[in-house]
Amino acid sequence: MxxxxxxxxxTRIEDLAxxxxxxxxxxxxxxxxxxxxRLTCVGCALVRSSGPRLPRAWNRPIDPFFREPVWLRADCCGGHTLRAFHARHLDLIERFVAAKLRERGLGDRPGMTLIARLPTWMTTAQHRDEVLRTIAKLRATLS
Ligand SMILES: [Zn+2]
Incomplete structure (x- = not known):
């Protein structure tokens, strides 16, 4: 391949919102x-406008605004959780993990991008296949 x-x-994680x-x-x-x-559900017609003003939580498997569990999440690589906010987020992780030649780049704030913050378990070569399989499985829940 x-x-x-x-x-x-x-991309910063905040940009994904x-x-x-x-x-x-x-x-x-x-x-x-x-x-x-707002939170909206097509399935049951639930609509909620912004909830309590909690500090925004960006780096947990919940959405930063309403703190509901993210849809795209799965156990991966023995006890870790792979998660994404939406398809574009999943694509970004997939492209990085699949690439043999990775350039983290030197932006104006190095070390702060979403890619720079990916945990080591996700980026080690030995986990590559499992991470990619898990991403494919999650993508299948979007169709
Ligand atoms: Zn619903």
Whole structure:
């Protein structure tokens, strides 16, 4: 398989909130989506406007605004949790993990990008196949 070069697009985790984050609906356990203002579920028609003003939680398997569990999450590599806010987030992780030649890039704030913050278990060569399999499994839940 051709594993192309990956260059860090300098995306910050906060940048990913520019499109709806997929979460588990608190009412029907189906797939709902969250923006800073609102949680909506197509399955059960639940609509919630912004909840209590909690500090935003970016680096946990919950959405940063309503703190519902993210839809895209799975156990991976023995006790770890692979998670993503939405398809674009999943794609970004996949492209980095699949690439043989990884350039983390030197942006204006090196060390702070989403790619730079990926945990070591996700980026070690020995976990590559399992991480990619888990990403494929999660992507299948989006169709
Ligand atoms: Zn629902």
């Amino acid at each position: 051709d594993a192309p070069r990956f260059r860090d697009p300098q 520019d499109e709806p984050i997929l979460v588990v609906c608190p009412r029907c356990a189906g797939r709902a989506s969250v923006t800073p203002e």
